[in-house]
Amino acid sequence: MEPSKATSPQIRLEKITYNYPYSDSAALSDVDLELKKGEFVLLAGPSGCGKSTLVRCLNRLVPEVSGGSFSGSVLLRGKDLKHEKVHSLALEVGMVFQNPETQLFSLTVAEDLAFGPENLGLPREEIRTRVKKALKEVGLEGLEDHFIFTLSGGEKQRTAIGGNLAMQPEILVLDEPTSDLDPAGTGEVLELLKRLNAENRTTLILIEHKLDDVFEMADRMLVMDEGKVILDGKPFEILCREEEKLRKLGIHPPQLTEIARFLGFSPENSSIPAYIPDYDTLLKRLKELLQASEVEIHPEGHEKRLSEVPDPAPQPRNSHSHVLIEQLCYRHEDGSETFENLNFEIKRGEFLALLGHNGAGKTTLAGHLIGFYRPSSGRILLDGKDIRGYSTARLSKKVGYLFQNPDSQIFTNSVFEEVCFGLENLGIPEEKIKKLAGSALEMMELSAYRNRHPHALSRGQRQRLAVASILALEPDLLVLDEPTTGQDRGHIRKFLDKIRELNRLGKTVILITHDMELAAEYAERVVVMKQGKILLDGPTAEVFSSPEELGAAGLLPPLPARLALDLRKQGIDIPRILTVSDLKRFLKARCPELSACRPMEIEKIVEENDGGEEVSLL
Ligand SMILES: Nc1ncnc2c1ncn2[C@@H]1O[C@H](COP(=O)(O)OP(=O)(O)OP(=O)(O)O)[C@@H](O)[C@H]1O
Numbered sequence: 281m282e283p284s285k286a287t288s289p290q291i292r293l294e295k296i297t298y299n300y301p302y303s304d305s306a307a308l309s310d311v312d313l314e315l316k317k318g319e320f321v322l323l324a325g326p327s328g329c330g331k332s333t334l335v336r337c338l339n340r341l342v343p344e345v346s347g348g349s350f351s352g353s354v355l356l357r358g359k360d361l362k363h364e365k366v367h368s369l370a371l372e373v374g375m376v377f378q379n380p381e382t383q384l385f386s387l388t389v390a391e392d393l394a395f396g397p398e399n400l401g402l403p404r405e406e407i408r409t410r411v412k413k414a415l416k417e418v419g420l421e422g423l424e425d426h427f428i429f430t431l432s433g434g435e436k437q438r439t440a441i442g443g444n445l446a447m448q449p450e451i452l453v454l455d456e457p458t459s460d461l462d463p464a465g466t467g468e469v470l471e472l473l474k475r476l477n478a479e480n481r482t483t484l485i486l487i488e489h490k491l492d493d494v495f496e497m498a499d500r501m502l503v504m505d506e507g508k509v510i511l512d513g514k515p516f517e518i519l520c521r522e523e524e525k526l527r528k529l530g531i532h533p534p535q536l537t538e539i540a541r542f543l544g545f546s547p548e549n550s551s552i553p554a555y556i557p558d559y560d561t562l563l564k565r566l567k568e569l570l571q572a573s574e575v576e577i578h579p580e581g582h583e584k585r586l587s588e589v590p591d592p593a594p595q596p597r598n599s600h601s602h603v604l605i606e607q608l609c610y611r612h613e614d615g616s617e618t619f620e621n622l623n624f625e626i627k628r629g630e631f632l633a634l635l636g637h638n639g640a641g642k643t644t645l646a647g648h649l650i651g652f653y654r655p656s657s658g659r660i661l662l663d664g665k666d667i668r669g670y671s672t673a674r675l676s677k678k679v680g681y682l683f684q685n686p687d688s689q690i691f692t693n694s695v696f697e698e699v700c701f702g703l704e705n706l707g708i709p710e711e712k713i714k715k716l717a718g719s720a721l722e723m724m725e726l727s728a729y730r731n732r733h734p735h736a737l738s739r740g741q742r743q744r745l746a747v748a749s750i751l752a753l754e755p756d757l758l759v760l761d762e763p764t765t766g767q768d769r770g771h772i773r774k775f776l777d778k779i780r781e782l783n784r785l786g787k788t789v790i791l792i793t794h795d796m797e798l799a800a801e802y803a804e805r806v807v808v809m810k811q812g813k814i815l816l817d818g819p820t821a822e823v824f825s826s827p828e829e830l831g832a833a834g835l836l837p838p839l840p841a842r843l844a845l846d847l848r849k850q851g852i853d854i855p856r857i858l859t860v861s862d863l864k865r866f867l868k869a870r871c872p873e874l875s876a877c878r879p880m881e882i883e884k885i886v887e888e889n890d891g892g893e894e895v896s897l898l
Pocket residue numbers: 300301303307325326327328329330331332333334735736737738739740741766767768
């Protein structure tokens with residue numbers, strides 16, 4: 281939707297500068313910004329750059345609740361919000377926070393959705409209608425009477441979004457609303473946002489680190505750094521033109537733009553209008569390029585060679601069992617069954633990604649390894665020993681468990697104390713504790729915050745703190761439950777590179793994630809769960825070559841894997857591919873002219889290859 285120049289701004293921020301209490305560095309610095317009604321704005325920026333702080337100015341959480349020193353004005357439809365109270369703005373500005381648990385107050389899902397409308401004093405019938413509609417919109421029909429504390433992470437996130445929808449606000453701010461959702465759930469929520477924006481003209485501000493699913497939907501992208509808005513424009517243009525700058529900030533381009541740009545679909549030349557190619561266009565372009573290069577390299581035909589392409593050689597594996605789960609059955613207190621006779625083995629030194637839809641049982645399974653859950657029947661062996669009699673404290677020496685929500689594992693009053701906490705419990709000498717804690721903080725780029733209260737960190741910083749606390753303990757088995765929430769891609773990669781290094785030194789890693797791109801890049805084995813059962817289990821390339829089975833679990837292979845699969849189906853000679861880097865490497869080897877040409881030159885190649893057919897890529 282093109283923002284109309286004629287309409288006056290719905291929101292206007294004038295010269296906003298803000299410092300949190302006791303903080304000498306500004307979280308926001310001289311921000312001027314206008315948003316029009318009905319705009320769909322994507323707000324990106326490295327972890328800690330001020331995104332959450334900025335949006336909290338819109339409903340006066342900053343500074344009314346946060347305190348600190350604030351200057352400048354926030355105007356909503358021309359009205360200065362200076363004298364407004366947070367609760368009075370709830371009808372106008374809805375906010376879905378990063379951590380859904382901070383905004384779920386009621387006992388059951390339906391009660392939580394009704395909470396806002398009840399506070400507005402709406403008639404009973406109207407409340408019922410709104411709740412029913414919101415339940416449907418967020419896909420929680422059937423779960424209305426479930427207790428909030430029994431919901432999986434993704435189900436909680438849907439409840440938080442539903443609660444806001446029931447309020448029908450004019451402006452909806454969503455802080456990483458899909459970070460805990462499975463790919464199918466993410467698709468549903470994004471469709472919903474598109475509909476709200478198109479049909480109700482709800483102004484949307486979406487904060488996201490992973491841009492793949494959202495950059496095409498937004499009209500406008502804002503990029504922040506160090507408390508300032510540094511880029512403002514159309515998402516595809518910013519992502520292509522400013523790729524280097526964004527990468528330096530830790531904002532990685534979506535896979536689609538990275539591949540598109542490599543293939544020459546790019547608005548870098550300002551005389552060319554921005555054009556986002558869709559999946560089929562990329563597929564067609566790749567097919568053309570690879571067919572042309574096949575004729576050159578293998579004029580005799582390609583069928584034979586497809587079978588010659590070897591799949592990645594299986595990694596030699598240590599056969600020593602690290603985790604052995606035998607006939608595991610687990611029932612929650614309410615009698616609902618998550619596992620029935622589950623069998624599963626993880627070898628020492630494996631890097632395994634555990635995938636599955638929301639509520640599949642991933643967290644429940646992982647929680648058994650640290651004693652949060654105890655089998656109803658069956659047993660779990662760690663290094664051949666039954667852990668039945670082991671306390672969680674004892675298990676935590678062997679198993680480093682990173683919670684889905686970092687706030688669940690932060691106990692102390694300073695960043696440094698937090699990292700020392702676990703080490704002290706292990707009775708390690710003080711000097712060694714200081715050393716281990718110092719290097720874990722450095723690894724997670726948190727040394728500058730060592731004296732700060734953990735809750736005065738941004739969400740991404742808190743997540744990194746939780747990781748630092750675990751890495752300092754140097755456990756043999758690392759269980760990372762969605763460790764990427766709230767992190768910018770730069771920090772995610774640094775962190776996972778570090779985890780990979782530890783894995784190469786012999787640590788076993790279980791990565792629970794909804795991010796297929798990261799699973800494809802880092803894991804050597806992928807296990808897919810569906811409703812408490814293991815649906816797929818195998819080497820990563822093999823699992824991501826089974827789109828139908830993955831689809832049954834609500835998952836989709838990452839874009840480069842899908843492209844390669846579809847090309848193979850069309851008889852093109854291409855091996856299994858998992859990452860954009862693999863795809864680029866393969867294309868560079870097969871079509872050397874591609875890496876050498878710039879966008880305008882690509883246009884020429886297309887004209888030549890198409891033999892006169894008018895297909896303009898740009
Ligand atoms: N309560 C607080 N007291 C002091 N400083 C704070 C507080 N909350 C946040 N900050 C700091 O303000 C800066 C901006 O934080 P903010 O949460 O707005 O960042 P963000 O861009 O939303 O980060 P993320 O992507 O990690 O959520 C960060 O440097 C953070 O450490």
